[in-house]
Amino acid sequence: MDSSQDRSGPEANADDIGDVRRKTPDRRRAARRKVLKVGRAFWPNADSSECVVHNLSEEGAQLQLRGFVPNVFDLLIEGDRWRRPCSVVWRKANRVGVRFQEERRLAPQREGRKNQLDEYRLFAEECRKMAERTLSSDRELLLAMAAAWLVVIRQLRRKDPPRHA
Numbered sequence: 001m002d003s004s005q006d007r008s009g010p011e012a013n014a015d016d017i018g019d020v021r022r023k024t025p026d027r028r029r030a031a032r033r034k035v036l037k038v039g040r041a042f043w044p045n046a047d048s049s050e051c052v053v054h055n056l057s058e059e060g061a062q063l064q065l066r067g068f069v070p071n072v073f074d075l076l077i078e079g080d081r082w083r084r085p086c087s088v089v090w091r092k093a094n095r096v097g098v099r100f101q102e103e104r105r106l107a108p109q110r111e112g113r114k115n116q117l118d119e120y121r122l123f124a125e126e127c128r129k130m131a132e133r134t135l136s137s138d139r140e141l142l143l144a145m146a147a148a149w150l151v152v153i154r155q156l157r158r159k160d161p162p163r164h165a
Contacts, residue, residue: 034054036053037052037053037056038078039051041074041086044070045134049066056077060098061077061098065095069088075100085101086098086099086101117157121150121153
């Protein structure tokens, strides 16, 4: 038997795996849906960029973005209440494939007002933390955002006085 036909050894296993991968280009664990939605990617440095969502599954998405895309960021899809932390799995030209890390709500409505206020308080705290780590030119904006979240909390508290048992 000719050595090119010999399928024993470590190379054979790698070749077989490569053949299987080429024959099954879609290796996602969750089924994807083709969509065409607008989204916004929020970078770790507090900047953001609009994007187009081309397909979506429970575990990830394919996005079209302009410019540099960091390895991790948050994604908010138009019409959705979820802000999803993402990590980039693949890149090709101006498209990236991302895997969702965990789901996090922006403003939960079906949970109680207290939970909503707690979430807004976390947003204010996150703005303050980012202000400590950023350039002075952005610091004022982040501190203003933190103050704005606290104003929203105070206004919501006035609208919804505490109930007595």
